[in-house]
Amino acid sequence: MNRRHIALGALALPWLPAVCRAQGAAGGPDLSRYPVGPLPPDFLGSWRTGQGxxxxxxxxxxxxASHGKAIAQISADPTDYRFPLAVYQPLAAQDVEASVRFKAVEGRVDRAGGIAVRLRGPDDYYVARANALEDNVNLYRVMGGRRQQIAGAQAKVSSAEWHTLTLRAEGDRFSVSFDGRQLITATDRTFAGSGKVALWTKADSVTRFDRLEIRSLR
Incomplete structure (x- = not known):
């Protein structure tokens, strides 16, 4: 199988099995198929870490956006320790590379977008996030609902402009790229099994997402 991705706004292909087993196998939603309105059924939007x-x-x-549509988190609830998740349901993987375009539109408490992998539930996963108020990109593990920073890097994250964030997890090795430039490499052994991929925001971040691409590495 080649390395072309199914993406938000890309050509629709049949869904992969619930666990993506083939090396290089790719999956992701085709947003062009969905009408403007509620979150598509391929996503679960009721999960959130923290309060609120x-x-x-x-x-x-x-x-x-790529095809004139985006998935957006539009709630501006200011609860500080609040991390809404939109979980992509059709596939799960352990060793995975997940990439998304995001645009941080508004937010006074926070103005961020992120991509999460190896989700076991709303309180256990890894997440890479970029913050337009702090101008940094960080890698976290969330364990039992507690967010712990693994590594971080400074980067200019402009508001109201599209950026690309990529999180690669292979065994205990992780890397995070921002706008095509690798900023973070780290190791962590907290979550070793397969899990879902999700879009992620924080607090009152109003953020839009486009071109979610997910590639299995094994």
């Missing part, structure tokens, strides 16, 4: 209400995830029109 879950996120309000929707498909919205966006002329700057």
């Amino acid at each position: 209400p879950p996120g309000d995830w929707r498909v919205v029109e966006d002329r700057t």
Whole structure:
């Protein structure tokens, strides 16, 4: 199988099995198939880490997105320790590379977008996130609902502009790239099994996502 990805706004292909086993196998939603409105059924939007209400995830029109649509988290609830998740349901993987374009639109408490892998539940996963208020990119593990930073790097994260964030997890090795430049490499052994991939925000971040691409590494 080649390395072309199924992506938000890309050509639709049949869904992969629940666990992505073939090396290089790729999956992701084709947003062009979904109408503007509620979150597509391939996503679970009720999960959130921390306190406060879950996120309000929707498909919205966006002329700057790949095909004129984006998945957006539009709730501006200011609860500080609040991390809404939109979990992509059709596949799971342990060794995986997940990439997404995001645009941090608004947020006073926080203005961030992230991509999570190896989700076991709303309180256990790895996440890479970029923050437009802090101008940094960090890698975290979330264990039992507690967020712990593994590594971080400074980077200019402009608001209201598209950026690409990629998280690669292979065994105990992790790397994070931002706009095509690798910023973080780290090791961690907390979560070794397979899990879901999810879109992620924090607090009152109003963030849009485009072109979610997921590639199994084994």
